[in-house]
Amino acid sequence: MDLDFTPEEQAFREEVREFLRTQLPADIRDKVLNGRELTRDDYVLWQRRMHQRGWGGMGWPKAFGGAAWNAVQQYIFEEESARAGAPRLIPFGIKMVAPVLIAFGSPAQQQRFLPRISSAEDWWCQGYSEPGAGSDLASLRTRAVREGNEYIVNGQKTWNTLGQYADWIFCLVRTDPAAKPQAGISFLLIDMKSPGISVRPITLLDGTQEVNEIWFEDVRVPIENRIGDENRGWTYAKFLLGHERSNIAGVGASKRELARLKQIAREQRDGRGRRLIDDPLFAARIARVELELAALEITNLRVLSAEGATRAPGPEASILKIKGTEILQSISELLMRAAGPWALPFEREAPAAGWQSTPAYASTTMASYLNLRKLSIFGGTNEIQKNIVAQMLGL
Amino acid sequence: MDFELNDDQRQLKEAIAGFLAGEFPFERLKALKRSGKAHDERLWRGLVELGVPALLVPTGAGGLGYGPIETYALMEAAGPHLLLEPVFASAVLATLVLEKLGGAGERLLGELARGARIATLAHFERDSRFELEPVATRAEREGSAWRLDGQKSLVLQAGLADVLLVSARLGAAGSGAGGLALFEVPRTQPGVRLREYALVDGQRAAEVGLEAVSVPAAACIATGEPVPRALELAVAEASAALGAEAVAIMQAVLGATIEYLRTRQQFGQPIGRFQALQHRVADMRVQLEQARSMSLLAALRCRSDDTAERRRAVSGAKALIGEASRFIGQQAIQLHGGMGMTDELQVSHWFKRLTAIDLWFGDSDTHLERYLVLMREEVSSDV
Numbered sequence: 057m058d059l060d061f062t063p064e065e066q067a068f069r070e071e072v073r074e075f076l077r078t079q080l081p082a083d084i085r086d087k088v089l090n091g092r093e094l095t096r097d098d099y100v101l102w103q104r105r106m107h108q109r110g111w112g113g114m115g116w117p118k119a120f121g122g123a124a125w126n127a128v129q130q131y132i133f134e135e136e137s138a139r140a141g142a143p144r145l146i147p148f149g150i151k152m153v154a155p156v157l158i159a160f161g162s163p164a165q166q167q168r169f170l171p172r173i174s175s176a177e178d179w180w181c182q183g184y185s186e187p188g189a190g191s192d193l194a195s196l197r198t199r200a201v202r203e204g205n206e207y208i209v210n211g212q213k214t215w216n217t218l219g220q221y222a223d224w225i226f227c228l229v230r231t232d233p234a235a236k237p238q239a240g241i242s243f244l245l246i247d248m249k250s251p252g253i254s255v256r257p258i259t260l261l262d263g264t265q266e267v268n269e270i271w272f273e274d275v276r277v278p279i280e281n282r283i284g285d286e287n288r289g290w291t292y293a294k295f296l297l298g299h300e301r302s303n304i305a306g307v308g309a310s311k312r313e314l315a316r317l318k319q320i321a322r323e324q325r326d327g328r329g330r331r332l333i334d335d336p337l338f339a340a341r342i343a344r345v346e347l348e349l350a351a352l353e354i355t356n357l358r359v360l361s362a363e364g365a366t367r368a369p370g371p372e373a374s375i376l377k378i379k380g381t382e383i384l385q386s387i388s389e390l391l392m393r394a395a396g397p398w399a400l401p402f403e404r405e406a407p408a409a410g411w412q413s414t415p416a417y418a419s420t421t422m423a424s425y426l427n428l429r430k431l432s433i434f435g436g437t438n439e440i441q442k443n444i445v446a447q448m449l450g451l
Numbered sequence: 452m453d454f455e456l457n458d459d460q461r462q463l464k465e466a467i468a469g470f471l472a473g474e475f476p477f478e479r480l481k482a483l484k485r486s487g488k489a490h491d492e493r494l495w496r497g498l499v500e501l502g503v504p505a506l507l508v509p510t511g512a513g514g515l516g517y518g519p520i521e522t523y524a525l526m527e528a529a530g531p532h533l534l535l536e537p538v539f540a541s542a543v544l545a546t547l548v549l550e551k552l553g554g555a556g557e558r559l560l561g562e563l564a565r566g567a568r569i570a571t572l573a574h575f576e577r578d579s580r581f582e583l584e585p586v587a588t589r590a591e592r593e594g595s596a597w598r599l600d601g602q603k604s605l606v607l608q609a610g611l612a613d614v615l616l617v618s619a620r621l622g623a624a625g626s627g628a629g630g631l632a633l634f635e636v637p638r639t640q641p642g643v644r645l646r647e648y649a650l651v652d653g654q655r656a657a658e659v660g661l662e663a664v665s666v667p668a669a670a671c672i673a674t675g676e677p678v679p680r681a682l683e684l685a686v687a688e689a690s691a692a693l694g695a696e697a698v699a700i701m702q703a704v705l706g707a708t709i710e711y712l713r714t715r716q717q718f719g720q721p722i723g724r725f726q727a728l729q730h731r732v733a734d735m736r737v738q739l740e741q742a743r744s745m746s747l748l749a750a751l752r753c754r755s756d757d758t759a760e761r762r763r764a765v766s767g768a769k770a771l772i773g774e775a776s777r778f779i780g781q782q783a784i785q786l787h788g789g790m791g792m793t794d795e796l797q798v799s800h801w802f803k804r805l806t807a808i809d810l811w812f813g814d815s816d817t818h819l820e821r822y823l824v825l826m827r828e829e830v831s832s833d834v
Contacts, residue, residue, distance in 0.1 A: 190788055192717035215789045260792050261799035267789075326817075327582025337816045389777075396580050397605055397810050402651040422651050426803070429784045430792050437788065439727060 059354075061132070069132050076140040079105045085141035089316075091420035093264070094143050096179075096221045102143045103150075103176035112174030113150055120158055120170050127360045130303065138308030146218065149173035149180035153226045155299045156243070156292050160284040169224075169245070181219040183227035183246070183270060184293070186212060191440050193228070194237040194290065198272060200229035200244060202279070207231075207244065209252075209275040215434065219255050219268045222248050232287050243289035245281040252276075262426040263402075297436065304373060304435065305356045305380035310349050313387045317342060320394050320417055332394055345386045352379050371448040374441040381431035381438060391417075392425040399425075454747060460524045466501055467528035475532050477797045483535060484653045489610055490535045499566030504542040507550055513561035519688055523695040523750040530699030533797075533804050535654055537569050539696075540608040544689045545570035545616055551681035552633065555672045559614065559635060571612040573603040573636075573659050574682060581813035583682050588661060590619035590632050590671075597671060599634060599642075599664040609657035610647045612638055617661065618682070621674065631678040635670045636661075652807040653800070684754075687765045690812050691749035694772045697808045698746045701739050701776060704783045704801045708732065711787055728786060735779045742775035763825050766818040773815025776805040 061069070084098050106112050115130055116122020125133065137144075145151070154173050157166050172178040189196040198211025209229055219225065225246050232240030246253070252275040257265035283292055321332040321342060332338050359372045392399045398418035432438040456464060475494055483491055498504070506521050508514020515521075522543060529538060546563055549556035549570075562568040579585045588601025599619055609615065615636045622629035636643060642664035645657040673681070709732060712723030722728055745768040752764035780802040784791035791798050809815055 185789070188716070190717065191722075192719075195717070259794040261784075261794055261803065263794070267792075325578070325580070327578065327580040327585055335816075335820075337820055341816075392806075393814060393816070396814065397575070400605060400650045400807055400810055401648045401656070403648050422806075425806075426651075426799075429781065430789075432785055433788055433792065437785075439725075442727070 061128075065128060065132060068129055069136060072133050072136045073140075075109055075111075076136060076142060079109070080140055080142050084143060088141040088143055089312075090417070091424045096218075099143055099146050099221075100176045100179070103145060106145070107175045112176075113154060113170065115151070116154060116158060116170070116174075120166060121174055128357075131307075131356070131360055134303055135308035135311070138312045141312075144309075146179070148182050148217070148222075148226075149176075149178065151299055151303075152182065152296050153180050153224075153245070156226070156283060156296050159295060160243075160292050162280075164280070165245070165283070178223045179218075179221050181216055181222035181225045181248075183213040183216060183225045185215045187214050190215075191437055193293075194241070196228055196230060196241065198227065198229045199233070200231050200242060200277070202231070205279050207242075207277045207279065207282070209244070209246065209272045209277055211272050213270045213272075214258075214267075216255075216268045216270050218266060219248070219270055220257065220265075224248060225270065226283075228289055228293055231289075235287065238290040240287055241289040241293070242286050243283040243292045244277050245283065246272075246275065246277050247281075250275050250277070260427065261429075262423045264423075264427065298373070305352060305376035306384055307349070307353050307356055307380065310352075310380070310384050310387060313384065313391065314342075314346060314349060316417075317387055317391050317394065320391065320415075324394055324396075324415065326396075338390075338394070341390055345383060345390065348379070348386075349383050352376070352383060355379070371444055374436075374444040374448075377435065378438050378441050378445075385428050385431055388421075388425045388428045392421040395421045456520070456524055460521055463506075463521060464524040464528045467498075467503070467525060470497055470501060471529060471532045471534075475534070477800075480533055480535075480653075480797075480800065481794075489608070489655045490537070494534075495536045496566070498536060498538065498542075503538060504546070504566055505564035507543065507546045508560045508564040509550060509553075509557075512557040512564065514564040519691055519750040519753050522688070522692045523746070526692050526695035527699045530696040531703035531801070533652065533700075533800055537571065537608040537611050539689070539692065540571045541569045541612065543692050544607070544685065545572050545612075545614075547685035547688050548572055548616055548633070548681055549672070551684045552673045552677060555669070556635075559672075568613040569608070569611055570614040570616055571606055571608050572685075573606045573609070573615040574618045575604050575606075576602060577604050579604070581817045583679065583686060586618055586620050586631060588617065588619040589623065590621050590634065591623050593665065595668050596665050597634065597668065599636065599661045599666065601661050603659040603661070605656050606659045607654065607656050609638065609645055609659055610655055614638065615643070615659060616672070617659075618678065630675045631682075632674040633672045633678050633681075634666055635672055636664060636666055640664055640666065650807060652804040654807075686812050687761060688753045690765050690769050691746070691753040693808050693811060694742075694746040694749050694768045697772050697776050697805055698739070698743045700801050700805055700808075701735075701742060701779045704779055704798060704805070705732070705735050705739055707796075707798055707801075708735070708783045708786050711790070715788075731782055731786065735782055738775040738778055742772045745771045759825055759829070763822060766813075766821040766825070769813060769818035770815045770822055773809040773818070776809055777815070780805045 087094055111123045113120065113122035114125045114133065118124045150173055154170060157169055184193060186196050186198060198213065200207040200209045225248055227244045227246055228241050229244055230240050231242040252273040254271045256269045258267045258269060259265055324332045326335060356376055359376065395418035398414050399422040402422060474497060502515060503525065505514040506517045506525060510516040541563060549560050563570055576585060576587055591598045599617060601619060615638055617634045617636045619632055619634060620629045621632055642662045644660040647655055647657040650656055712728055713721050715722050748764050749768035752761055755761040783798050784802055787798055790796055793799060
């Protein structure tokens with residue numbers, strides 16, 4: 057037993073640090089470290105820098121233009137990226153549809169789509185959830201009817217993240233309404249510029265518009281844009297969900313936010329001049345979440361080292377998702393509570409307007425706290441994850 | 452023993468609830484928030500006609516002379532509507548400060564009761580956080596007038612207020628800690644600057660700068676020891692009012708969540724059939740009842756002459772209600788799934804008000820610590 061990374065892994069970490077030091081623009085880093093919103097251009101620029109370094113498809117096999125990083129390397133990359141304040145890589149292309157293309161796509165699909173995902177020429181989004189199909193995804197009703205060499209797609213998707221920026225959407229559609237729910241689903245790649253697609257933003261509780269409803273009205277999709285076989289889409293979707301969870305623990309992001317919380321607790325004082333870190337109740341809350349995170353980090357590494365590079369993640373991913381999201385939510389709650397009354401003003405740009413009173417860190421803490429409630433809802437709610445764990449235990 | 456409202460109190464509650472149900476359904480709140488307006492003038496007029504700003508004004512000053520139980524009834528009725536009107540800022544908090552001081556504030560109290568003016572308390576400052584003591588704003592005598600200099604923070608509904616109740620320390624800057632005084636300052640007085648902003652729950656507040664603000668001698672409502680004492684009592688009673696508001700909101704949140712679990716279908720059945728979710732809702736109800744009990748205790752004890760008893764009740768209520776608000780609010784969002792994250796449903800608006808309430812006058816941990824200190828004193832004196 058040994059907790060240390062191998063010399064090769066440590067060398068890899070140095071390589072990643074050097075890349076982040078030289079390639080990450082300061083303005084983007086400042087936005088990430090202060091919890092401010094990133095633009096489409098910020099995300100695209102960062103994926104391009106990755107691509108130029110040969111890391112655009114970090115986990116893909118070399119034969120597909122990837123960097124072929126194993127799970128430990130990806131973990132190291134995520135950790136260093138989070139610490140340095142790099143944007144999260146938008147997962148829908150590189151981490152979601154790309155592994156499906158590699159595993160089940162035709163050579164023509166692979167050649168057409170993968171290079172443009174790596175280079176960020178195409179922005180992908182996901183068309184899974186529907187108003188009536190959330191946790192019960194297999195009950196989805198968006199229809200695709202075959203007509204010659206095309207499918208005609210009608211229906212509605214929802215909770216689509218950042219689809220307003222997307223060039224392509226991968227969709228689960230029902231191609232056989234007579235079959236059992238899971239058996240009549242196909243996996244289609246749809247050009248967002250197709251006539252009949254409309255994107256309507258959903259305003260969230262923090263005022264942002266990061267998710268959308270997408271409506272399909274007689275949208276024509278060439279059959280060569282179907283992944284694999286007709287009515288086998290559920291198999292591909294499940295494979296994809298396994299990959300979606302590969303970094304769901306979010307240890308890197310939690311470590312960064314925890315460090316920020318401790319920094320704030322050292323500087324913020326209560327109304328009697330006491331530092332928050334000297335407030336035993338508040339300090340105990342920080343200590344508790346730090347312990348949880350320390351344990352999760354080891355749990356995460358145990359899962360990674362058992363998995364190796366190639367195998368799809370097992371149901372342990374659910375444990376990482378539950379705990380990882382709870383921890384990040386706790387930290388965001390503590391950041392908001394550290395700001396105290398200064399978490400009340402709700403104008404993201406307030407500090408730029410030159411307030412003298414507000415501590416600089418405080419303005420985004422409430423928005424982050426509200427926004428991160430989503431963590432335990434999306435990507436399979438934590439309740440669904442608990443079902444999976446219970447099933448795994450034979451119940 | 453009686454935990455029910457009496458007939459008068461029930462009528463008061465029903466009148467306000469009936470008025471708001473007709474005049475301020477959720478769609479109006481949403482439209483109002485989107486309009487960027489600070490409040491709905493017509494709604495405020497209606498509340499004035501119902502006597503809301505007169506509730507806590509003593510009869511001698513032209514009010515109804517009611518107390519914390521009526522405030523509880525008011526907040527129970529108004530809470531779920533998430534008003535942006537200056538009910539709390541003016542009719543509760545500012546009115547209570549003046550009511551505790553009596554004397555020179557009575558004329559203003561009469562004006563507040565009639566709805567002729569709106570007031571707000573400008574006491575907290577940059578370094579106050581949750582404490583009442585830190586006041587750096589200065590008041591200096593200049594002939595027969597007073598000169599005020601300083602900055603007040605998070606002044607609730609300052610933009611709507613005709614009058615700011617400004618606390619200040621007597622004596623020139625740097626002259627050490629003098630006694631406190633409370634001044635009545637028109638919002639439009641030369642030297643008063645407002646930087647307004649929206650709060651997370653849609654109410655507005657402001658940073659208030661005071662630069663060589665000159666007010667006549669009559670603007671000084673009180674000086675010396677009565678001022679901090681009035682502030683403590685008013686904030687204690689206002690905290691009890693916020694507790695009642697939170698409890699009413701939690702009740703609404705729980706009702707909406709149960710309704711959602713009954714109607715939302717997944718896996719071929721309403722999700723409320725799943726036992727894990729049933730138990731979650733049961734936990735929410737348990738916490739709600741605990742919170743309601745503490746809210747009643749605070750209403751019954753916040754005017755107690757026994758300082759320790761009063762402080763224990765108020766801090767105990769704020770601690771437990773804050774925790775319950777967090778749990779119930781977070782679980783309501785979770786159980787609504789993605790829908791709970793949207794601006795579309797009222798549950799997210801309730802969640803934001805609940806979150807905001809905890810951050811006024813000390814969050815749950817601050818009050819847990821105050822309670823802990825009181826408990827320690829009690830335990831030590833027993834020995």
